[in-house]
Amino acid sequence: METAHRMVVEQGMEKVNLSKVGSQLGTSHAAIYKYFTGKEELWTELALSWLDCELARLFPFDKDKCSSKKDVVHEWLWVLSGSKYDAYVREPEMFKLYTAYIDQNPAVVARHIGDLVDSLKAASGIEEVERLYAILMAFSYFSAPAYADNWMRMDFKAEFEAVWKLIEPGIEG
Template sequence: MLDAETIMLATEDVLRRHGPAKATVVDVARSLGVSHAAVYRHFPSKAALREAVTRRWLHRAYDDLAAIAADTATGPAERLRAWVFALFRAKRDAAARDPEIFATYRVLAAEHSVVAGEHVEALLGQLESIVGTAATARAVFAATAAFHHPAHAQEWSQADRETVLADLCTLLVEGLPAR
């Protein structure tokens, strides 16, 4: 029986083979041995399908961040450092491990899609739980953009990235007011 999960798995495979620019609903349907109308019964458009796949992928790739943010047994400075490094490593590893799905995420981020917006809002919420205010969370997120925004993905494999991030974290932590 055809369900949304089966379609999303097939879509991931099609995206990996063809990339986000060339993958079509017809390709997905063909890989499942069904008509494209059968796919459209579960997802009203190619954009909706692409967003569903990306949303699921983002949840899988970044679930560990929520646990770091929620760990109140660890102080804010240590949590902030751990969270920022975990975000950087998750993005870097996701881009390297699954480049076609990451490319789909990049397209959605560039289009300011609902999924990309939800992802950013979730990350900002986690940061706010660490640093205490929405304004500080936004400032930290902006200051660390080179380590998590998909536009900077080409830089993430540079040898000095973790050293630069460590220096940035030190600057951020020392600049934060005590809570």
């Protein structure tokens, strides 16, 4: 995984294949099939692993510095949005891999969104799953890869805060 990650960052996902990864590891691409069914599974697992690292501050979320439920939700959303923004800027090739192999795979997206909902629920204490999904949807512009190209053309923090002002009254506590 580390070798594949390095190669994607250096060369771009289009130029990396299982044969090249195997060569870098000093083995054949056939040996990689012992661990992955193919390139798609390797890239999906690599993208998920990378995303887990990028969002590590959400799992679990440290709410000790927050004084209210509103503060928890706001800070959690900002960590989610800021982490994805930073990842997009810092490692564009890995973000492209994430977009292609997670965001374009409905089953994997559902798992990712479910993990986010579980984290926000644990952090905020909000029990209504529908409300949690609605909160995530309200901020999808700041975290969904489909909008990433727009992030650099806007005042990201100011736009985030404008959306927060719209939903803040709906957060109790």
